Amino acid sequence: MVGNSLVGMSAEDIDKNVPIPYHYQLRELLRDEIAVGRWEVGERLPSERELCETFNLSRTTVREAIDALVNEGFLRREKGRGTFVAEPKILESLLQTPNGFTDAMLEQGYQVVTKVLRMEIVSAPRIAAEELRLKSGEPVLYIDRLRFLLNEPILLVTSCVPERICPGLVKEDLVHNSLYHLLRSKYDLKIARAKRFMEAVAANELEATLLNIEPGAPLMLIESTAYSEDGVPIEYFKARHRGDRTRFLVETYRRVIKDDSHS
Amino acid sequence: MVGNSLVGMSAEDIDKNVPIPYHYQLRELLRDEIAVGRWEVGERLPSERELCETFNLSRTTVREAIDALVNEGFLRREKGRGTFVAEPKILESLLQTPNGFTDAMLEQGYQVVTKVLRMEIVSAPRIAAEELRLKSGEPVLYIDRLRFLLNEPILLVTSCVPERICPGLVKEDLVHNSLYHLLRSKYDLKIARAKRFMEAVAANELEATLLNIEPGAPLMLIESTAYSEDGVPIEYFKARHRGDRTRFLVETYRRVIKDDSHS
Numbered sequence: 342m343v344g345n346s347l348v349g350m351s352a353e354d355i356d357k358n359v360p361i362p363y364h365y366q367l368r369e370l371l372r373d374e375i376a377v378g379r380w381e382v383g384e385r386l387p388s389e390r391e392l393c394e395t396f397n398l399s400r401t402t403v404r405e406a407i408d409a410l411v412n413e414g415f416l417r418r419e420k421g422r423g424t425f426v427a428e429p430k431i432l433e434s435l436l437q438t439p440n441g442f443t444d445a446m447l448e449q450g451y452q453v454v455t456k457v458l459r460m461e462i463v464s465a466p467r468i469a470a471e472e473l474r475l476k477s478g479e480p481v482l483y484i485d486r487l488r489f490l491l492n493e494p495i496l497l498v499t500s501c502v503p504e505r506i507c508p509g510l511v512k513e514d515l516v517h518n519s520l521y522h523l524l525r526s527k528y529d530l531k532i533a534r535a536k537r538f539m540e541a542v543a544a545n546e547l548e549a550t551l552l553n554i555e556p557g558a559p560l561m562l563i564e565s566t567a568y569s570e571d572g573v574p575i576e577y578f579k580a581r582h583r584g585d586r587t588r589f590l591v592e593t594y595r596r597v598i599k600d601d602s603h604s
Numbered sequence: 605m606v607g608n609s610l611v612g613m614s615a616e617d618i619d620k621n622v623p624i625p626y627h628y629q630l631r632e633l634l635r636d637e638i639a640v641g642r643w644e645v646g647e648r649l650p651s652e653r654e655l656c657e658t659f660n661l662s663r664t665t666v667r668e669a670i671d672a673l674v675n676e677g678f679l680r681r682e683k684g685r686g687t688f689v690a691e692p693k694i695l696e697s698l699l700q701t702p703n704g705f706t707d708a709m710l711e712q713g714y715q716v717v718t719k720v721l722r723m724e725i726v727s728a729p730r731i732a733a734e735e736l737r738l739k740s741g742e743p744v745l746y747i748d749r750l751r752f753l754l755n756e757p758i759l760l761v762t763s764c765v766p767e768r769i770c771p772g773l774v775k776e777d778l779v780h781n782s783l784y785h786l787l788r789s790k791y792d793l794k795i796a797r798a799k800r801f802m803e804a805v806a807a808n809e810l811e812a813t814l815l816n817i818e819p820g821a822p823l824m825l826i827e828s829t830a831y832s833e834d835g836v837p838i839e840y841f842k843a844r845h846r847g848d849r850t851r852f853l854v855e856t857y858r859r860v861i862k863d864d865s866h867s
Contacts, residue, residue: 359722365810373731409808430803459622468636537854540693541804541822541847545672547628559804559822559847584804584822591854594797 414585441521559584677848704784822847
């Protein structure tokens with residue numbers, strides 16, 4: 342029974358005494374309830390009417406909250422059928438291992454499908470040259486790939502590898518092999534550490550078209566330089582992950598025990 | 605001489621043989637040159653006319669590239685004066701230490717200014733209760749803060765701490781003290797590790813107003829649960845960092861030496 346799915350919730354969950362808009366409070370509330378599993382993936386959300394009644398809010402307010410959750414990828418609308426809880430974002434722990442995307446996703450049981458948009462030897466773009474410690478004009482293997490999970494484009498990535506350390510790689514099949522796999526198996530290049538910068542950016546027209554999202558939609562931009570055990574830079578990449586489909590986990594520990602000078 | 609600042613660059617830097625829009629190529633090129641320091645912070649970019657001539661591109665194309673870089677925070681326009689290289693984004697290494705924002709920024713020489721928007725004891729919101737392992741309805745200290753760096757609002761953060769472990773904290777001054785400092789000095793609560801989730805999301809109206817950005821602008825959303833040495837959850841927070849002003853660094857090492865089964 343749909344009505345049951347609001348059990349325990351009431352108009353008191355919306356605080357009328359704080360200067361926080363009601364639609365925002367409702368959105369946060371529903372988002373939290375989705376996060377803790379009140380409704381299952383694919384389950385229909387209670388109707389707008391039910392939400393209005395339960396929380397004593399106007400239709401406009403309820404719709405605004407739901408619109409926001411649809412935009413953020415927590416809910417999806419099906420024409421004439423209602424609003425449903427969407428598949429959760431794909432969790433990437435990529436940040437904490439120098440593994441490639443393919444391996445990181447395989448560990449989670451996802452098969453990555455890859456479309457190679459461009460693959461050629463070019464003079465290293467300035468920033469790649471800097472990161473890979475190449476001289477200006479030195480050749481790199483430049484690869485643009487669009488990567489899919491569950492039939493959706495998720496990630497657009499441009500990778501540069503110094504041509505000198507991977508001669509002939511340009512002829513390999515990057516649709517059915519991961520770059521890291523080829524670097525390991527054909528060139529004995531193993532990535533031991535990586536430095537990654539993350540930013541939230543807006544998708545431009547090209548990125549939006551390729552990733553099947555609206556221009557301006559949020560993307561997680563990751564710029565990474567990966568090194569061998571000996572500290573030699575092997576690969577520079579710039580990846581744009583769809584914000585509505587991915588979240589990233591970082592676990593952190595205090596390395597140095599701080600003194601108690603503050604206390 | 606302004607003209608000098610395009611030295612070494614030419615129409616050949618824009619590849620006419622690939623299906624990548626010219627404005628996009630130019631934007632990437634300029635962004636890389638900004639990143640490697642061809643122009644200094646505050647320096648004026650060559651004029652649109654000079655860029656058109658050097659790269660043999662139309663005014664529309666050049667403008668589109670520059671607009672994108674302005675939107676992304678790499679350049680800023682001054683009315684009637686031209687386009688200048690903007691202050692770089694603030695680098696946050698917060699992700700890799702369980703330190704608070706104040707300490708992390710102080711280490712980089714930034715003074716954090718804080719505005720407390722809301723601070724009160726409430727029943728734990730569902731997701732906070734879950735993360736802090738509280739029973740439904742148990743009280744938490746709920747704090748909404750807007751935080752400024754260099755006179756700009758940078759970060760909007762909602763923190764929850766179980767009231768039971770910090771009785772009386774609600775009366776403390778969080779404008780002049782960091783939360784972590786108070787937890788340490790008054791309650792001997794030290795954060796030893798944290799679990800953080802990162803997502804790129806779009807700012808809603810409220811967030812946009814508070815952070816002085818456009819609605820829909822990209823934000824880095826960080827959800828964090830922090831624990832004591834004994835694994836007791838101390839704090840849950842949800843922070844929204846302006847995408848145009850912040851980037852995050854994560855350094856990663858291979859912890860387990862993988863076997864060579866792939867090779």
